[in-house]
Amino acid sequence: MSQYLKRLVFPLAKSYALGFLGEKNIGERLEGTLESRLSAGANTGVGKKLGLSTSSRFSKVPLTSYGFYKQFFDSPNEGDFLYPLSDYIRVTTSGTMGKPKSYLLPKSGLWDCLKKAGFASMLVYTHDGERVTFEVGDIAYTNVPGGSHISSFLTDIGSKQNSGLVVQCPDPNLSFDKKVDYFVQNYKSISFAYMNVTTLFDQIYPRIGEPIHLKGFVTQDRSAAILKDEIKKITGNYPKSAYGSTETMKSTIPSIEHPGAFFFDWRILYPEFIPEADAITGDFGRLDEPPETIKMMDVEVGKRYQLVATPFKNDLMRYVMPDIFECVDDGDDVLGSNAPVFAYYARSDRIIVLHNFTRISEEELAQVLFDAKIPFIDFTARREAEGTRDYLTIYVELSKKMTLEEVAERADARLFEFDKDWKDLKNFLKYNPLRVRLLPRGSFSRYLASQKGLPKVERVEMSDDHLVRLLSGLN
Numbered sequence: 212m213s214q215y216l217k218r219l220v221f222p223l224a225k226s227y228a229l230g231f232l233g234e235k236n237i238g239e240r241l242e243g244t245l246e247s248r249l250s251a252g253a254n255t256g257v258g259k260k261l262g263l264s265t266s267s268r269f270s271k272v273p274l275t276s277y278g279f280y281k282q283f284f285d286s287p288n289e290g291d292f293l294y295p296l297s298d299y300i301r302v303t304t305s306g307t308m309g310k311p312k313s314y315l316l317p318k319s320g321l322w323d324c325l326k327k328a329g330f331a332s333m334l335v336y337t338h339d340g341e342r343v344t345f346e347v348g349d350i351a352y353t354n355v356p357g358g359s360h361i362s363s364f365l366t367d368i369g370s371k372q373n374s375g376l377v378v379q380c381p382d383p384n385l386s387f388d389k390k391v392d393y394f395v396q397n398y399k400s401i402s403f404a405y406m407n408v409t410t411l412f413d414q415i416y417p418r419i420g421e422p423i424h425l426k427g428f429v430t431q432d433r434s435a436a437i438l439k440d441e442i443k444k445i446t447g448n449y450p451k452s453a454y455g456s457t458e459t460m461k462s463t464i465p466s467i468e469h470p471g472a473f474f475f476d477w478r479i480l481y482p483e484f485i486p487e488a489d490a491i492t493g494d495f496g497r498l499d500e501p502p503e504t505i506k507m508m509d510v511e512v513g514k515r516y517q518l519v520a521t522p523f524k525n526d527l528m529r530y531v532m533p534d535i536f537e538c539v540d541d542g543d544d545v546l547g548s549n550a551p552v553f554a555y556y557a558r559s560d561r562i563i564v565l566h567n568f569t570r571i572s573e574e575e576l577a578q579v580l581f582d583a584k585i586p587f588i589d590f591t592a593r594r595e596a597e598g599t600r601d602y603l604t605i606y607v608e609l610s611k612k613m614t615l616e617e618v619a620e621r622a623d624a625r626l627f628e629f630d631k632d633w634k635d636l637k638n639f640l641k642y643n644p645l646r647v648r649l650l651p652r653g654s655f656s657r658y659l660a661s662q663k664g665l666p667k668v669e670r671v672e673m674s675d676d677h678l679v680r681l682l683s684g685l686n
Contacts, residue, residue: 344426347376387659403428412438435450439471464548469540484505517534534559568632589607605622606650615647
């Protein structure tokens with residue numbers, strides 16, 4: 212198809228891609244699609260192992276985790292899954308949160324995600340607060356790994372099925388450093404970009420030395436909401452946040468009204484939610500007496516929940532994700548969406564707890580450092596014990612020179628104001644539970660470059676081996 216014809220049909224494609232945003236009966240649509248998913252799953256090996264039948268009540272289906280599916284992924288047989296085995300690709304999760312896991316995902320399901328949530332997101336990425344600014348032929352830069360990670364497969368499938376509406380760059384198999392070099396060398400021609408916030412602040416912006424003026428900056432980085440004004444100064448737009456995973460595939464759309472937040476594409480996924488107080492951790496395999504869950508349209512603004520995911524075109528069912536979200540609004544007025552808007556809060560097992568007094572998440576720590584006017588490039592924090600005392604140790608790389616004493620004093624003062632439990636901990640136990648360690652410039656960029664998976668910083672409870680890698684450049 213010629214570029215002229217593509218531009219001619221684009222308005223119709225755009226209308227199709229974003230038409231679902233105004234849906235009024237999301238709950239009914241979700242239940243109808245779920246019924247079809249239950250019926251299809253009842254005839255598979257996975258479904259039979261779960262005890263599914265055409266008369267199954269969804270609320271009685273066991274909750275699941277990776278351990279339940281591992282036997283099917285390791286030794287698959289024809290008939291185990293929704294699609295023929297030839298349709299499946301083996302995807303490996305990034306090891307940044309622990310040992311890598313291997314999944315089988317259907318190409319049909321991945322392509323469905325790209326046609327729906329992927330296409331809609333691509334348009335929303337370029338929304339300037341008033342309108343979508345996407346044009347046929349826009350160039351999309353994506354800093355994702357190659358190999359067997361889901362981001363690579365999504366990029367590859369998108370490239371093979373490319374309609375010519377967007378040009379993707381660079382080669383996903385380039386090294387992290389080469390991808391950074393590519394952006395610096397070609398930033399004037401790039402329309403919108405997906406990358407880590409640290410990469411933008413520490414490796415790209417200093418080398419370019421001037422605002423970049425992108426149509427959209429997209430990230431899964433959880434500091435995006437806190438640093439939204441700084442990101443807008445550099446890129447010309449507030450950040451668009453995406454949430455995705457191997458298990459849920461591409462299933463969210465960025466919120467424009469709430470930078471750093473997103474909503475679930477109900478055409479892709481049936482989301483349920485467990486209240487934060489009842490969050491489940493660990494690989495339990497299956498849970499035959501599941502706790503009561505809350506439907507997406509019944510969540511309450513201001514409350515936090517753990518996600519339970521049932522993708523419509525993926526074999527996972529009632530899969531308990533380790534992620535906690537906060538509902539920040541009951542819709543996005545800018546996009547005209549009635550779906551609840553969520554912000555990522557923390558992993559259920561990645562919250563720092565000191566002596567059962569205080570619970571601190573990644574986002575809260577980032578907010579504390581930002582409010583304390585500590586010019587950080589990036590940080591990671593861990594609970595570290597010494598004798599009978601717990602300490603919050605923050606490893607931080609600064610963009611401007613400050614003394615260790617000044618950083619520690621500012622951070623502690625802000626924690627004291629920000630968190631009543633921090634104040635109680637200090638007052639009751641009579642010690643300062645904060646420790647700060649300053650890292651030399653380039654520590655986090657070297658750490659990101661060393662990763663084989665999607666470049667990412669674990670800002671809370673980084674594993675011992677990854678902390679060693681981060682500190683490996685120190686004398």
